[in-house]
Amino acid sequence: MFPVLSFITFFPLLGAAVILLLPRDKGPRIRWTALAAVTPPLLAAIRIFFSFDRAAEQLQFVEGPIAWIPAFNIQYFMGIDGLSVPMVLLTALVSFIAVIASWGIDKHLKAYFALFLLLDTGMMGVFCALDFFLFYVFWEVMLLPMYFLIGIWGGPRREYAAIKFFLYTLLGSVLMLLVMLAFYFYGNSFSLVTLADQTRHLGPLSDPTFRRLCWMGLFICFAIKVPIVPFHTWLPDAHVEAPTPISVILAAVLLKMGTYGILRICYPLLPDATNHYAELIAVIGMISIVYGALCAMAQKDFKKLIAYSSVSHMGFCLLGMASMTPEGMNGAVLQMFNHGIITSMLFLIVGVVYDRAHHRDLNGFGGLAHPMPRYATITSLAFFAALGLPGLSGFVSEVLCFMGGFKTFRLYTVISATSVVITAAYMLWTFQRIFLGRLNERYTAISEINGREMLTLVPLGVIVVVLGIYPRFMLDLMNLSLSSLSSAVSLWKVAGL
Amino acid sequence: MIGDLTLLCPELVLILTIVLLFFADFFLGARKKGVYPALASLGLAGMMIANLQVSPLPPSHFFSGMVTHDAMAGFFRYLFGGGALLAILLSQRSSEVERVDLPSYYTLLTALTLGMSLLAISNHLLMLYLSLEFVSVISYILTGSVGGSRRSSEAALKYVIYGGVASGIMAYGMSLLYGLTGTMELPEIARFLTSNAVSRPVLFLSILFIMAGIGYKIAAFPFQMWCPDVYEGAPTPFTAFLSVGPKAAGFAILIRFFLTALAAEGETGFVDIKVAGWPEMIAILSVATMTLGNLAAIGQTNLKRLLAYSSIAHAGYLLMGFAALNDEALRAILFYLVVYVIMNLGAFLVVIIVANQLRVEDLSSYAGLGRRGGLGTFLALAMTIFLFSLTGIPPFAGFIGKFYLFGALIRSGLYGLAIIGVLNSVVSLYYYVRVVKVMFFEEPPDARLIPMPILRHSVAVFLLAFLTVYLGLSWNGLAEVAGRSSGLFF
Numbered sequence: 011m012f013p014v015l016s017f018i019t020f021f022p023l024l025g026a027a028v029i030l031l032l033p034r035d036k037g038p039r040i041r042w043t044a045l046a047a048v049t050p051p052l053l054a055a056i057r058i059f060f061s062f063d064r065a066a067e068q069l070q071f072v073e074g075p076i077a078w079i080p081a082f083n084i085q086y087f088m089g090i091d092g093l094s095v096p097m098v099l100l101t102a103l104v105s106f107i108a109v110i111a112s113w114g115i116d117k118h119l120k121a122y123f124a125l126f127l128l129l130d131t132g133m134m135g136v137f138c139a140l141d142f143f144l145f146y147v148f149w150e151v152m153l154l155p156m157y158f159l160i161g162i163w164g165g166p167r168r169e170y171a172a173i174k175f176f177l178y179t180l181l182g183s184v185l186m187l188l189v190m191l192a193f194y195f196y197g198n199s200f201s202l203v204t205l206a207d208q209t210r211h212l213g214p215l216s217d218p219t220f221r222r223l224c225w226m227g228l229f230i231c232f233a234i235k236v237p238i239v240p241f242h243t244w245l246p247d248a249h250v251e252a253p254t255p256i257s258v259i260l261a262a263v264l265l266k267m268g269t270y271g272i273l274r275i276c277y278p279l280l281p282d283a284t285n286h287y288a289e290l291i292a293v294i295g296m297i298s299i300v301y302g303a304l305c306a307m308a309q310k311d312f313k314k315l316i317a318y319s320s321v322s323h324m325g326f327c328l329l330g331m332a333s334m335t336p337e338g339m340n341g342a343v344l345q346m347f348n349h350g351i352i353t354s355m356l357f358l359i360v361g362v363v364y365d366r367a368h369h370r371d372l373n374g375f376g377g378l379a380h381p382m383p384r385y386a387t388i389t390s391l392a393f394f395a396a397l398g399l400p401g402l403s404g405f406v407s408e409v410l411c412f413m414g415g416f417k418t419f420r421l422y423t424v425i426s427a428t429s430v431v432i433t434a435a436y437m438l439w440t441f442q443r444i445f446l447g448r449l450n451e452r453y454t455a456i457s458e459i460n461g462r463e464m465l466t467l468v469p470l471g472v473i474v475v476v477l478g479i480y481p482r483f484m485l486d487l488m489n490l491s492l493s494s495l496s497s498a499v500s501l502w503k504v505a506g507l
Numbered sequence: 508m509i510g511d512l513t514l515l516c517p518e519l520v521l522i523l524t525i526v527l528l529f530f531a532d533f534f535l536g537a538r539k540k541g542v543y544p545a546l547a548s549l550g551l552a553g554m555m556i557a558n559l560q561v562s563p564l565p566p567s568h569f570f571s572g573m574v575t576h577d578a579m580a581g582f583f584r585y586l587f588g589g590g591a592l593l594a595i596l597l598s599q600r601s602s603e604v605e606r607v608d609l610p611s612y613y614t615l616l617t618a619l620t621l622g623m624s625l626l627a628i629s630n631h632l633l634m635l636y637l638s639l640e641f642v643s644v645i646s647y648i649l650t651g652s653v654g655g656s657r658r659s660s661e662a663a664l665k666y667v668i669y670g671g672v673a674s675g676i677m678a679y680g681m682s683l684l685y686g687l688t689g690t691m692e693l694p695e696i697a698r699f700l701t702s703n704a705v706s707r708p709v710l711f712l713s714i715l716f717i718m719a720g721i722g723y724k725i726a727a728f729p730f731q732m733w734c735p736d737v738y739e740g741a742p743t744p745f746t747a748f749l750s751v752g753p754k755a756a757g758f759a760i761l762i763r764f765f766l767t768a769l770a771a772e773g774e775t776g777f778v779d780i781k782v783a784g785w786p787e788m789i790a791i792l793s794v795a796t797m798t799l800g801n802l803a804a805i806g807q808t809n810l811k812r813l814l815a816y817s818s819i820a821h822a823g824y825l826l827m828g829f830a831a832l833n834d835e836a837l838r839a840i841l842f843y844l845v846v847y848v849i850m851n852l853g854a855f856l857v858v859i860i861v862a863n864q865l866r867v868e869d870l871s872s873y874a875g876l877g878r879r880g881g882l883g884t885f886l887a888l889a890m891t892i893f894l895f896s897l898t899g900i901p902p903f904a905g906f907i908g909k910f911y912l913f914g915a916l917i918r919s920g921l922y923g924l925a926i927i928g929v930l931n932s933v934v935s936l937y938y939y940v941r942v943v944k945v946m947f948f949e950e951p952p953d954a955r956l957i958p959m960p961i962l963r964h965s966v967a968v969f970l971l972a973f974l975t976v977y978l979g980l981s982w983n984g985l986a987e988v989a990g991r992s993s994g995l996f997f
Binding site for chain 2: 081154168194
């Protein structure tokens with residue numbers, strides 16, 4: 011069988027190698043090569059999406075396990091289930107869009123695209139890896155290009171933002187490293203499939219306190235990535251300083267790695283501890299939702315506002331997954347996908363206006379709907395999706411998260427639901443400040459959104475509408491995997507362990 | 508007796524090389540500069556071949572128990588030989604080494620390797636002390652060997668003073684240990700301690716004093732003060748070797764001394780025979796060493812000093828691994844030492860090339876190195892690989908090294924120590940990345956290209972960078988070698 015997962019993971023890396031061989035003054039050729047490196051993975055991901063067997067519970071497209079380092083029982087082991095498929099599709103799609111959005115970059119083009127493609131490989135690998143060690147390597151490999159992409163191509167405070175991102179993430183991942191080692195020594199494997207078998211956990215790993223410590227280590231690692239309040243402070247800096255395409259990648263894919271990690275590793279490997287801390291996840295989710303929304307409301311910088319709205323929207327995923335109900339779990343993963351799409355749109359939208367006005371001060375615009383009607387239309391679609399208007403995709407996943415959450419954690423869900431109002435408020439207010447009112451005289455000659463920018467926004471907009479009307483497209487895909495995961499975890503609650 | 512000489516073959520080859528170097532100096536003088544590095548390299552290669560021949564022989568103690576032949580000794584000889592060969596390569600055309608008396612420089616480098624090799628096979632307190640002094644004295648001379656340089660002389664003097672104090676304390680500790688046990692042979696000490704009662708405080712005191720000598724060699728807290736000054740003052744190629752060779756030799760004797768004389772094999776690893784508390788002491792020293800090294804490195808602006816503090820931090824990581832006291836830990840230390848030699852020498856090689864071509868070693872002069880194009884970019888990329896590897900980020904070899912070290916700690920249940928270790932790694936990221944930042948994020952002060960260094964150096968940088976990546980992706984072979992070599996003969 012064709013190793014499609016290895017293909018989508020390593021094809022961009024191949025593209026990076028080709029780009030490094032191209033002469034540095036051949037700008038167009040470098041851009042087209044980059045596009046050629048992300049297109050086949052996107053096509054392959056779409057094919058996976060349609061050929062994925064929705065009625066099968068087991069992992070699909072499995073490759074390996076092939077011994078990589080026999081001395082330590084480390085394997086090359088890739089495979090996907092209903093949890094990973096949406097993420098793989100999201101990564102492939104957003105990478106493709108981000109390459110188009112990078113068309114205007116002209117500083118050190120060669121290095122930019124080489125790093126970008128390396129980043130793509132790292133992200134894809136995280137979502138496909140089934141070996142803990144492999145997962146870790148992909149997780150870390152992604153850090154290096156991200157550091158340079160923010161640090162070289164970023165805004166005025168790029169160096170600070172880059173190092174902060176790097177330090178925060180590394181702090182989390184070293185904790186994961188220790189837990190991974192504990193699993194190796196007391197569970198005797200790196201395979202995430204094998205480790206899910208609780209009877210294999212021996213020695214200290216059978217001690218509940220130790221398991222909770224391990225869970226905490228993993229959770230902090232993933233929480234930093236999500237990011238969860240109070241580990242979120244790297245996010246506004248990194249998102250604001252990064253160039254537009256990289257902000258898109260950061261918000262759309264990197265944040266999902268945190269929630270994906272919780273579902274992929276914390277849930278199946280430590281179900282008892284997950285149950286123990288379910289309430290904690292819900293509370294943190296609630297705080298992130300409300301606090302993120304309030305912070306967003308207070309922002310004057312357009313990009314920072316979107317960054318804080320990410321904190322708020324990722325909180326829904328936590329609330330949903332903490333509920334352990336099928337609705338909540340499905341809602342959480344659907345929210346991960348939807349947020350990826352919507353927030354990509356939002357960051358692209360910020361990029362469009364920033365490229366023209368060269369600032370992001372929300373009070374410095376006004377009346378832009380008049381010279382830029384098409385831009386205002388697509389923005390309104392993205393804003394309404396973000397605030398959860400029925401008929402658009404964000405609504406479905408938020409409602410599912412609330413439904414799941416309401417069953418298990420009534421109070422926290424009720425408090426979280428207030429954010430719907432806050433979100434609507436800041437989104438509409440932002441729209442008003444940019445597009446409505448009298449036209450700011452400085453921008454009478456501002457140019458309308460161009461074809462390339464529309465090309466990046468329209469496909470995402472279509473997905474937002476389609477998934478808003480017919481969410482089963484996505485839900486059918488993940489339902490089986492997620493229900494079996496939630497029932498496997500809930501089983502440990504019943505057993506009272 | 509003749510059989511004993513067979514086992515000592517690698518050292519004999521080195522001695523022969525040293526004698527030949529003397530003769531060459533006598534007959535040729537400074538006229539034929541190329542002869543000395545060539546001869547020294549040949550001798551080192553010969554030593555490694557001899558080592559290959561003696562390695563399969565069964566482990567034993569010989570020369571009336573003064574020295575040992577075992578798998579670990581063989582491993583360290585390779586490491587020293589390889590490191591010294593690289594050091595010779597690094598010294599080529601170095602502006603600093605050019606000012607040194609060349610014949611004696613290479614003779615001393617070979618002699619230093621001999622001393623380290625003897626240290627790694629010592630099985631007797633006297634032998635241990637003598638070889639340690641042998642290594643130290645030669646290091647003092649090489650540090651001060653740059654003629655007419657105040658910085659170099661000052662460094663050598665500091666080195667001598669600190670070294671003298673440390674070895675004095677060590678000799679006192681040894682006399683205490685001898686007084687307690689009545690023997691100087693390491694395995695005999697263990698035998699005596701198992702079957703007889705001794706005063707535990709005195710035993711601890713003697714261990715603490717002996718640790719002063721060893722800690723000084725590996726630059727562990729509180730004997731790390733000499734390190735930055737000496738690294739800064741010594742000729743850079745020698746600094747590079749100093750940061751890997753004698754440090755590795757220090758670890759060789761650390762492992763041998765503690766595990767042969769003061770430990771017994773327990774169920775899950777080695778245990779402290781008399782419960783004298785030395786594993787705890789090692790753990791505390793490791794925490795102090797790595798934390799101090801990392802924190803002090805943050806403020807450095809001279810690259811040699813920065814690498815000096817980083818080497819202190821790495822000694823801390825290695826000590827931390829040793830505190831785990833199991834087979835995994837031994838394997839991890841050996842593995843890490845090999846990786847450390849590669850990445851640290853790689854980083855120093857870049858510093859040497861930049862220093863040769865631009866005559867500077869200050870961090871600010873690295874500004875925009877990665878943006879100069881051509882050689883500058885190549886060097887900056889290689890440096891980035893070495894620095895990220897030193898931080899311990901995959902897919903580079905340094906990560907695998909740390910992975911094994913932390914693995915050993917988790918195996919022994921030392922979770923607290925492991926957490927301090929990983930937090931230190933995070934701190935170290937800050938200063939390593941600062942160098943990367945300067946090289947790539949800042950604009951170069953001028954547009955001049957960096958002149959090409961000699962081809963050998965470029966090739967060596969490439970090979971070391973390649974190895975750093977390669978061992979990060981496929982390290983099974985090295986792990987097996989390290990596993991096989993962790994056998995000690997008691």
